[in-house]
């Protein structure tokens with residue numbers, strides 16, 4: 407990966423729902439090796455940006471390129487196979503299978519992403535073996551080994567969210583989209599999640615784009631912050647600069663906090 | 666363990682279902698058993714769609730396509746029954762595969778309505794295209810089934826064919842769902858956004874299941890046509906699909922054997938209580954209401970608690 411091609415390049419992205427323009431001409435580049443925070447008040451358009459990037463929604467206009475190749479208009483599964491993973495705002499787990507099996511399954515599902523893949527039995531066996539090995543390593547990385555054999559649905563909420571991140575990691579992404587990973591977590595769990603995200607970036611070299619309402623977490627963790635309001639970028643830069651940006655303070659914290 | 670027992674039990678049920686009418690050796694019972702089998706196969710096709718959480722009302726239409734294809738191909742083109750039977754599955758499967766990408770983008774009520782309309786279009790085509798499909802008069806003088814030169818004119822021989830077909834279909838579904846397809850299908854029903862984000866093309870898999878269900882419905886159509894040697898459009902309308910759905914609900918739509926059990930219990934009723942046929946739908950309605958209240962998982966849910974065929978291993 408040459409340093410000149412950004413990991414992700416977004417140009418003039420736009421998406422409306424009826425009369426509401428949820429995302430309005432948003433452009434940004436994500437350089438490789440960054441944790442970037444995408445912040446903004448409720449309804450700013452953050453989840454919509456994620457849905458557009460991940461292919462769950464089609465943009466009305468604009469382009470998205472991942473590592474130099476356009477991905478707008480591709481469906482969610484293709485984008486996932488290209489190397490963008492996401493974890494969801496609500497803890498998302500399948501039912502009735504163990505934590506370990508969740509991670510294993512997440513690791514090989516893309517190998518059977520299309521019906522014809524079911525016919526490649528030989529290479530599938532190799533894929534599953536690799537997914538099982540990766541799952542063992544991930545259980546340690548996620549610090550979920552103690553719960554490996556438990557039914558995932560019985561996990562505490564915080565651990566379910568960590569499992570969600572782990573399933574995303576099992577797909578071996580190069581960019582992770584994390585939508586409010588700390589929402590609903592208690593302070594201890596929030597610290598665990600922050601630490602996990604940091605290790606994802608520094609130990610595994612996976613870029614992270616993070617939506618989060620917990621500003622302290624964002625300021626502490628991110629190399630860069632993009633602030634959205636009403637679908638438009640109002641501030642973009644390192645945390646200490648954005649923190650003091652007037653437009654950001656007004657939109658995000660309310661006018662009375664303005665300096 | 667419980668899974669192995671349920672398998673043994675299923676095979677035993679299928680064998681009993683084949684052997685008892687053969688031993689009694691009266692045409693009426695053999696006739697009932699054949700009808701059960703044909704209805705069960707159509708009900709399995711409905712089951713496949715329920716498995717991905719979607720109700721398709723076009724299944725009887727696909728059955729009709731299989732029936733007409735098989736009838737016309739053997740009677741007018743003169744191809745052997747074996748080939749016609751296969752094509753009776755392939756043709757509806759291809760049609761479902763062609764419209765699938767359009768229909769399968771919708772979900773819930775929209776999908777139900779679209780498939781309802783599609784099923785009606787199929788039946789209307791049989792009615793209106795008289796030169797090919799014979800209109801409301803249908804098609805008669807359909808040649809009997811024959812396998813490897815052996816004509817299956819005796820009802821008992823046709824029953825053997827029906828049971829073999831039903832068994833093959835059930836076994837194929839069981840094997841397919843016990844493997845990776847089962848994993849994907851389960852994920853489609855439970856958490857599709859998550860599964861897509863892990864790289865699974867949900868639309869392609871839903872189309873595959875839709876196609877497969879049309880294939881199976883088409884097979885039931887071929888058996889139906891060659892057994893009765895006469896078909897007409899009204900046999901493939903909305904109510905036929907609804908009946909197949911009811912077989913699932915009564916038998917237990919969670920289980921692969923559910924549709925068969927439902928057929929075993931219900932398919933003979935209209936034949937046995939001929940003079941009650943007018944009240945059949947009312948009876949079905951009342952039975953359904955009672956079931957939904959008391960036995961939401963159908964009879965198999967009562968017999969085989971917690972057992973789910975073909976879900977994760």
Ligand SMILES: Nc1ncnc2c1ncn2[C@@H]1O[C@H](COP(=O)(O)OP(=O)(O)OP(=O)(O)O)[C@@H](O)[C@H]1O
Nearest residue numbers: 423426427428446447448449450451452453454455
């Ligand atoms: N599927 C949809 N249909 C209609 N309107 C939508 C849809 N999704 C989002 N919107 C609207 O688009 C705007 C942006 O919503 P979005 O969910 O992207 O905000 P957000 O920044 O993620 O907010 P939050 O912080 O509450 O999660 C909102 O006004 C929302 O009502």
Ligand SMILES: [Mg+2]
Nearest residue numbers: 452453454495
């Ligand atoms: Mg949101």
